Amino acid sequence: MKKAILRPVSNDSVPTKAKHQRISEEILTAIEEGRWLPGDQLPAEDQLAAEMGASLGTMQRALRSLVQMGVVERHHGRGTFVSGARAQETQLRHFRFMAEGGTRLLPVFFKIIDVETTSESGPWSQFFGTPDGEFIHIHRLVSVNDEFEVFSEIYLPADRFSDLAQMSETTLNGVSFRDMLAERFNAPTLNTRQTMACQPLPPRVARQLDVPPGQYGMVWTICGLSYRDAPITWQRIFVPPSDRVIEIVPVSSNGHPDFSEAG
Amino acid sequence: MKKAILRPVSNDSVPTKAKHQRISEEILTAIEEGRWLPGDQLPAEDQLAAEMGASLGTMQRALRSLVQMGVVERHHGRGTFVSGARAQETQLRHFRFMAEGGTRLLPVFFKIIDVETTSESGPWSQFFGTPDGEFIHIHRLVSVNDEFEVFSEIYLPADRFSDLAQMSETTLNGVSFRDMLAERFNAPTLNTRQTMACQPLPPRVARQLDVPPGQYGMVWTICGLSYRDAPITWQRIFVPPSDRVIEIVPVSSNGHPDFSEAG
DNA sequence: TGTGTCAAGTCCTATATAGGATTTTCGCAT
DNA sequence: ATGCGAAAATCCTATATAGGACTTGACACA
Numbered sequence: 001m002k003k004a005i006l007r008p009v010s011n012d013s014v015p016t017k018a019k020h021q022r023i024s025e026e027i028l029t030a031i032e033e034g035r036w037l038p039g040d041q042l043p044a045e046d047q048l049a050a051e052m053g054a055s056l057g058t059m060q061r062a063l064r065s066l067v068q069m070g071v072v073e074r075h076h077g078r079g080t081f082v083s084g085a086r087a088q089e090t091q092l093r094h095f096r097f098m099a100e101g102g103t104r105l106l107p108v109f110f111k112i113i114d115v116e117t118t119s120e121s122g123p124w125s126q127f128f129g130t131p132d133g134e135f136i137h138i139h140r141l142v143s144v145n146d147e148f149e150v151f152s153e154i155y156l157p158a159d160r161f162s163d164l165a166q167m168s169e170t171t172l173n174g175v176s177f178r179d180m181l182a183e184r185f186n187a188p189t190l191n192t193r194q195t196m197a198c199q200p201l202p203p204r205v206a207r208q209l210d211v212p213p214g215q216y217g218m219v220w221t222i223c224g225l226s227y228r229d230a231p232i233t234w235q236r237i238f239v240p241p242s243d244r245v246i247e248i249v250p251v252s253s254n255g256h257p258d259f260s261e262a263g
Numbered sequence: 264m265k266k267a268i269l270r271p272v273s274n275d276s277v278p279t280k281a282k283h284q285r286i287s288e289e290i291l292t293a294i295e296e297g298r299w300l301p302g303d304q305l306p307a308e309d310q311l312a313a314e315m316g317a318s319l320g321t322m323q324r325a326l327r328s329l330v331q332m333g334v335v336e337r338h339h340g341r342g343t344f345v346s347g348a349r350a351q352e353t354q355l356r357h358f359r360f361m362a363e364g365g366t367r368l369l370p371v372f373f374k375i376i377d378v379e380t381t382s383e384s385g386p387w388s389q390f391f392g393t394p395d396g397e398f399i400h401i402h403r404l405v406s407v408n409d410e411f412e413v414f415s416e417i418y419l420p421a422d423r424f425s426d427l428a429q430m431s432e433t434t435l436n437g438v439s440f441r442d443m444l445a446e447r448f449n450a451p452t453l454n455t456r457q458t459m460a461c462q463p464l465p466p467r468v469a470r471q472l473d474v475p476p477g478q479y480g481m482v483w484t485i486c487g488l489s490y491r492d493a494p495i496t497w498q499r500i501f502v503p504p505s506d507r508v509i510e511i512v513p514v515s516s517n518g519h520p521d522f523s524e525a526g
Numbered sequence: 527t528g529t530g531t532c533a534a535g536t537c538c539t540a541t542a543t544a545g546g547a548t549t550t551t552c553g554c555a556t
Numbered sequence: 557a558t559g560c561g562a563a564a565a566t567c568c569t570a571t572a573t574a575g576g577a578c579t580t581g582a583c584a585c586a
Contacts, residue, residue, distance in 0.1 A: 018539060044566055055541045057320075060568080076567050077548030198461050198481045198504040216479030216504060218461040241461040241479060281569060307536055318571045323538080339537050340578030 023052055023062040031071060031082055032227040034186050038084035042072065045080065070190055071227070084182070097144050105145040110176065112169045113139040113208070117158055124155035124234035127223050134158035136165050138172075141208060142237075151205045151238040157231075161185060177233065178224070187232045189224040196220050205238045217241055286315055286325040294334060294345055295490040297449050301347035305335065308343065333453055334490070347445065360407050368408040373439065375432045376402040376471070380421055387418035387497035390486050397421035399428050401435075404471060405500075414468045414501040420494075424448060440496065441487070450495045452487040459483050468501045480504055 017025075027048075030036055042048065049059035063080060066072045074080045097105035118137045125131050136156045143149050154177060158165060161181075164172075172180075182188035201209070201217045211217070217240045224233035280288075290311075293299055305311065312322035326343060329335045337343045360368035381400045388394050399419045406412050417440060421428060424444075427435075435443075445451035464472070464480045474480070480503045487496035 020539080045568095046566085057542085058540060061539095063567095074567065075549080077550075077565080079549095079566060196459065196481075198479060198502065200504075216461060218459075218481070239461065241463075283569080308538095309536085320572085321570060324569095326537095337537065338579085340535080340580080342536060342579095 019054060020058050020061040020065070023054055023059065024065050026052070027062065027066060028069075028071060028227060036082050037186065038082050038182065038188070040082045042080040042082070083188070099145075105147065107142045107144050107176070108146060109143040110174050111141045111143070112173050113141060115165070115169060115172070117165060123221075127234050128155075128157050128231050130157065136161060148240070148242050149209055150240070151201075151208050153236050155234040160187075160232075181232060187226050189226060189232065191225040191229060193223040193225070194221060201238050201240065209238070209240050211240045215240065282317060283321050283324040283328070286317055286322065287328050289315070290325065290329060291332075291334060291490060299345050300449065301345050301445065301451070303345045305343040305345070346451070362408075368410065370405045370407050370439070371409060372406040373437055374404045374406075375436050376404060378428070378432060378435070380428060386484075390497050391418075391420050391494050393420065399424060411503070411505055412472055413503070414464075414471050416499050418497040423450075423495075444495060450489050452489060452495065454488040454492060456486040456488070457484060464501050464503065472501070472503050474503045478503065 027042075036042065043051070045059050045063060046056055048063075049056050052059070054062075063072065063074060067074055070083055072080055073083050097107075099105055115136065115138050117134055119132065119134045120137075121131055124135060125133060128135075134157075136154075136158050138154045138156075140152045140154070141149055142152050156164065164185075178189050197219050198216055199219050200214050201211065201219075203213055205217075206213050206215055209217075217238055220237040220239060222233070222235045222237065223231065224235065226232045290305075299305065306314065308322050308326060309319055311326075312319050315322070317325075326335065326337060330337055333346055335343055336346050360370075362368055378399065378401050380397055382395065382397045383400075384394055387398060388396060391398075397420075399417075399421050401417045401419075403415045403417070404412055405415050419427065427448075441452050460482050461479060462482050463477050464474065464482075466476055468480075469476050469478055472480075480501055483500040483502060485496070485498045485500065486494065487498065489495045
């Protein structure tokens with residue numbers, strides 16, 4: 001290629017990003033670092049544009065993309081706000097439980113079985129990228145709509161969430177981890193990677209769920225990601241089969257107004 | 264409200280849509296009606312803008328949203344094209360099969376077991392909104408990576424796809440329905456609704472898959488939607504458990520460059 | 527024949543600007 | 557106090573315009 005020769009010496013292989021992208025990332029970083037907290041109102045778009053040396057149109061485009069990511073919300077005539085845990089309630093569950101008619105089932109009760117700290121390695125340590133790290137490991141029984149129960153285990157990096165290990169079990173009981181992590185640790189779950197398989201339930205789980213040993217069920221793995229896809233939770237949920245057809249439906253990842261601009 | 268009183272009489276409760284949305288829909292309609300076919304190149308953006316009486320910026324915004332929907336593709340310096348089946352290959356599978364290491368498994372072989380026409384009602388007729396309609400009903404064995412097999416049944420509305428019923432089984436053997444419907448019937452699957460459950464496999468399925476009767480497996484329902492969420496396929500897939508941990512991973516609905524503008 | 531250059535076609539980014547729509551605030555008259 | 561109405565703050569849509577970047581194909585030249 002001739003052009004390669006003609007290029008200036010500063011050939012940063014990174015193909016310079018568009019301004020609206022850089023702005024979008026800059027704002028994301030600020031939120032990620034907690035300089036703006038969930039619920040906070042951002043400066044007005046024209047003010048932001050001026051501050052960051054961009055035109056209004058460019059700033060609007062950057063903000064639109066943040067809206068799509070679920071990081072901020074904009075309200076006509078009111079302002080732009082950092083999304084809180086509440087806002088994400090309906091978002092980003094790739095799956096959710098559903099009854100036969102199509103009505104939605106919600107996890108209503110979380111009962112802690114035990115909390116321990118471990119440095120055991122496994123898929124979770126791979127997910128967190130810290131093979132020798134310490135993890136908080138929590139077993140829970142989750143009741144869905146008071147109708148049936150699933151067994152859940154969660155791994156969290158111990159260093160980042162050390163405060164959590166010291167919370168009493170009674171404090172943790174009954175709360176949604178996702179909400180708690182978003183509210184108390186500025187670690188909202190913005191995206192997930194999930195896998196699912198049909199396997200015999202482990203003996204311990206079968207015992208807890210009160211099903212026969214060797215019973216098949218669904219094993220559902222959920223990796224929770226936050227800003228910039230930083231890993232925050234590794235979770236495995238064991239779902240026993242039930243004859244009242246309980247289903248799991250996928251929800252699109254950005255929860256979103258799919259194709260919001262298309263109406 | 265004062266303003267309500269001052270409003271003109273033509274109070275169409277439909278809150279007038281934005282121009283870029285109307286344009287986006289207009290183009291979508293044209294594609295939907297086959298006035299532009301998959302692979303076709305659309306006029307240049309400035310030309311389109313002129314034709315439809317919009318500014319360049321507005322047209323670009325409309326086109327961006329169509330890109331996000333997966334309806335068209337734009338290539339810098341080349342043009343804007345209606346997405347074909349090929350383009351959707353990586354898109355919109357909420358789930359896909361995956362081996363333990365994370366490598367992807369692809370359905371490689373489709374073997375037709377039988378094709379029949381039925382007016383039986385069921386969840387499919389509800390999905391299509393035609394309780395008394397006729398449906399083409401096809402049973403297939405699908406081989407994934409030559410490693411394991413799943414059993415699949417598909418329902419299609421007979422009126423729309425009558426040509427299909429007349430195709431010979433040998434023609435249908437081995438093809439992906441999604442690709443075939445997109446290419447031959449201008450009915451690309453742009454979105455899906457899926458549910459999953461862990462249940463005993465029906466006797467017939469267990470026999471076909473060569474697993475013990477009563478064996479638990481995953482029952483996976485996929486409703487395929489096309490332009491404007493028009494229903495096109497109702498499919499149910501029966502997956503036997505396997506000890507080589509076969510998993511199913513969700514893929515975000517628009518397949519996309521999730522948060523494409525954020526980098 | 528192969529090669530390099532140039533031009534046309536196309537999409538992409540960005541700006542400045544104007545006006546409209548929605549929500550909140552606040553002062554003022556009752 | 558209460559309610560009304562104007563003003564301010566904010567987001568939303570749309571336009572016109574300028575220049576840059578990528579792709580393709582034609583044409584001249586070796």
